[in-house]
Amino acid sequence: xxxxxxxxxxxxxxxxxxxxxxxxxxxxxxxxxxxxxxxxxxxxxxxxxxxxxxxxxxxxxxxxxxxxxxxxxxxxxxxxxxxxxxxxxxxxxxxxxxxxxxxxxxxxxxxxxxxxxxxxxxxxxxxxxxxxxxxxxxxxxxxxxxxxxxxxxxxxxxxxxxxxxxxxxxxxxxxxxxxxxxxxxxxxxxxxxxxxxxxxxxxxxxxxxxxxxxxxxxxxxxxxxxxxxxxxxxxxxxxxxxxxxxxxxxxxxxxxxxxxxxxxxxxxxxxxxxxxxxxxxxxxxxxxxxxxxxxxxxxxxxxxxxxxxxxxxxxxxxxxxxxxxxxxxxxxxxxxxxxxxxxxxxxxxxxxxxxxxxxxxxxxxxxxxxxxxxx
Amino acid sequence: xxxxxxxxxxxxxxxxxxxxxxxxxxxxxxxxxxxxxxxxxxxxxxxxxxxxxxxxxxxxxxxxxxxxxxxxxxxxxxxxxxxxxxxxxxxx
Numbered sequence: 001x002x003x004x005x006x007x008x009x010x011x012x013x014x015x016x017x018x019x020x021x022x023x024x025x026x027x028x029x030x031x032x033x034x035x036x037x038x039x040x041x042x043x044x045x046x047x048x049x050x051x052x053x054x055x056x057x058x059x060x061x062x063x064x065x066x067x068x069x070x071x072x073x074x075x076x077x078x079x080x081x082x083x084x085x086x087x088x089x090x091x092x093x094x095x096x097x098x099x100x101x102x103x104x105x106x107x108x109x110x111x112x113x114x115x116x117x118x119x120x121x122x123x124x125x126x127x128x129x130x131x132x133x134x135x136x137x138x139x140x141x142x143x144x145x146x147x148x149x150x151x152x153x154x155x156x157x158x159x160x161x162x163x164x165x166x167x168x169x170x171x172x173x174x175x176x177x178x179x180x181x182x183x184x185x186x187x188x189x190x191x192x193x194x195x196x197x198x199x200x201x202x203x204x205x206x207x208x209x210x211x212x213x214x215x216x217x218x219x220x221x222x223x224x225x226x227x228x229x230x231x232x233x234x235x236x237x238x239x240x241x242x243x244x245x246x247x248x249x250x251x252x253x254x255x256x257x258x259x260x261x262x263x264x265x266x267x268x269x270x271x272x273x274x275x276x277x278x279x280x281x282x283x284x285x286x287x288x289x290x291x292x293x294x295x296x297x298x299x300x301x302x303x304x305x306x307x308x309x310x311x312x313x314x315x316x317x318x319x320x321x322x323x324x325x326x327x328x329x330x331x332x333x334x335x336x337x338x339x340x341x342x343x344x345x346x347x348x349x350x351x352x353x354x355x356x357x358x359x360x361x362x363x364x365x366x367x368x369x370x371x372x373x374x375x
Numbered sequence: 376x377x378x379x380x381x382x383x384x385x386x387x388x389x390x391x392x393x394x395x396x397x398x399x400x401x402x403x404x405x406x407x408x409x410x411x412x413x414x415x416x417x418x419x420x421x422x423x424x425x426x427x428x429x430x431x432x433x434x435x436x437x438x439x440x441x442x443x444x445x446x447x448x449x450x451x452x453x454x455x456x457x458x459x460x461x462x463x464x465x466x467x
Contacts, residue, residue, distance in 0.1 A: 033386040051390055055432040055462045056421040061390060071390055071417040081425035100425050 001373055003330055004066070005348070005359075006049070007340055008036030008368030013049060015066060016359050017374075021336050021350035026361045030069070031061065038325065039370045040107035042114060044129040047372075048072075050104035050116075058101050058118075062130060074132035076116045076124035077101050087120060092149040092199075099140070102154065106325065110162035117157035121148060121171045125183070139169070139177065139186045144202040148174045151196075151208050151227070158324060159212040163219035168212060168237060173197065175207030176224065178237050189237030194228035194254060194261070210264065211324045215302075216271040223269065223303065225278055225324075228252055229261035232303045243303030248290040251283045263287070265324035270335040270352055275300045277329065277337055277353060279322040292317035296327075296337065298353045312356030313347060320345065323367055330371035340366025376400040377452035381411050382459045387421055403449040404437050404458055422460060432463045 005016040005024075012029025013036035030036070031051050038050040047066055052058035060072040081098035099120040106117040114126040116133060123136040148155060151172035159170035165182040168189070175190040188204035196208040208227030215221035220236035230247065231240040247262040263284050268277045276299040282290045289295065295308040320343035327339040337353050340346040344363040347356045381397045388395045397414060401407035412419040424430045435442045436459040442449065 032389050034390060053386065053421075055430065056387060056390075057424070057430060059390060059417070059420055069390075070392065073416045075420070077420070078425055080427065084424055084426055084428070084431065098425065101420075 001332065003332075003336065004372045004374055005328075005338055005346075006036075006039045006368065006370045006372065007346055007359075007361075007363060007366055008039065008049070008325070008370075009340075009344065009364040009366050010035055011364040012036060013039075014361065014363055016346070016348075016361070018348075021332075021348065022357070024348065024359050026359065030066075035103070035367060037367050038104055038107045038116075039368065040109050040114070041372060042109055042129045043112045046129060048107055048114070048130050050107060052103040058103050060104065060116075060130065072130060072133075076104060076118055076122075076133040076135070078120075078122065078135070087150045087155045089150050089152065089154075090197075092147045093120070093145070093155065095146040097146065103156070105156045105158040106160055108160040108162060113162075115160045115162065115167075117160050117169060119154045119156035120150075121155045121157040121174065123157055123160070123169055123183070136183050138184055139179075142186060144188075144199075144205055147199045147202050147205060149197065149206075153324075159209065161212055161214045161219075161222065163214065166219070166236065168214070168222060170209035170212045170224075172210065173208040173227070174205045176209050176212065176222075176237055189233075190240070191238065192233075192240035193224070193226055193231055194259070196227050196254070211267045213267045213269045213276075215274060216269060217274065221302075223267050223276055225264050225267040227263065227284060228254070228259075230264070230267075230278060230303070243299075244306075245304060246299075246306035247278075247297060248280050248295075248308070250280055250290065253284055264322075266322055266327035266339070268327050268329045268337065270329055270337075271331050272333055272335060273300065273352065274302065275335075275352055276303060277327065278306075279327065279339065281321050287321050288319040289321065292319050294318040294320065294341070296339065296349075296353055296356075309349075309353045309356070311354065312349075312358075314345075323365075325368040326366045328369045328371045331373060336371060338369050338371055340369050342366070376402055376406070377454050377456060379407050379452050379454075379456040379458055381407060382457065383418075384461050386462070387418070387460070390421070391415065391417055399458075402451055404435060404442055404452065405449060407452060407458055408435070434461050434463045435459070436461065
């Protein structure tokens, strides 16, 4: 089986192809100059890539062969607005804020439905293989929305998990929400997680989820890399427990004090063994590998303990981080693990993280990594 | 109505199937852009924001004149005028 990696960067997408996951070729850039922030394969077998530019806005591109592309004309969009005001970092957007489509942060396929998460935060769905998209008003117009405030990466909906009618989404810096009715209604699910900023009115928002992944066999087991630590829920998000035994000591700033917690962004799960993969960073202040050691951490026991993996990763001081969308696993046995850094290096492991090798390229800042099995 | 050309920057061509020039008609540059949006619907989202105005960092020139400058109604186009969409110099 051959594998194609999509590396979405600040300046275009690159495709890395391999038949054995050892030797890789690199193609690109696709969409030269554009941020490529997400991708998925649709139920109909097409690829969707999310492109954005601070000058020219955001759109979806579609292709059946990763060569010939067409922009989706009825992509995710917000209604006509009266002002061009953007959210201010760290400040709730306030009443009357009009959202805009700055970037599509994530794409997900579940059954015949496609989901897109956006900045400014919103959820969109498509039931026609990505040709047209509709906003999910029950979430996007939630009464708490005026009290949502952006994290450092903006006010963005960046994570989507779906199992049947149960949907989880993550918004920075609002928290995790769950729908049990296919998206008709939503409830914040953050009990047990430390607030990053407590809202005066809505006590169950103000959490800064960074990344989500679900257990491949137990969908109500959810893994959460948060601003304030790494957490696991075994009841669909009703409650969360920290799971940081063996992770390097990091710290995050909390009102009144600094606390010890594992800061980071991506989380991925081996679909066969359920091993977890994360990349801890020093703190929310510094956002760099601890002591300049770029390491992936793996848990093979559901988060009870963690081990650092570095064989084949740089041994020289490395202070490039890994962004939330920039790590992926494939579905092979043993599972492949892939990640890209903020300095444009990319690494691949064909043995579930035991050993790593660099991909033969140095790219712009890597925003998105996805692995597709070629058919 | 005047027949004009609208030139697009290479970055827009990179997401619009390589299109770099559109022939359009209109009495004003806004009408000509609307005609271009009819011919190439995927263009609109990149040129205009949710308010319907030009995006903050997008400039539109009619021949050598920046449409952000000047007051009053937009000047009437003439056959052969060139409209150029480009990225504003926004820092660096």
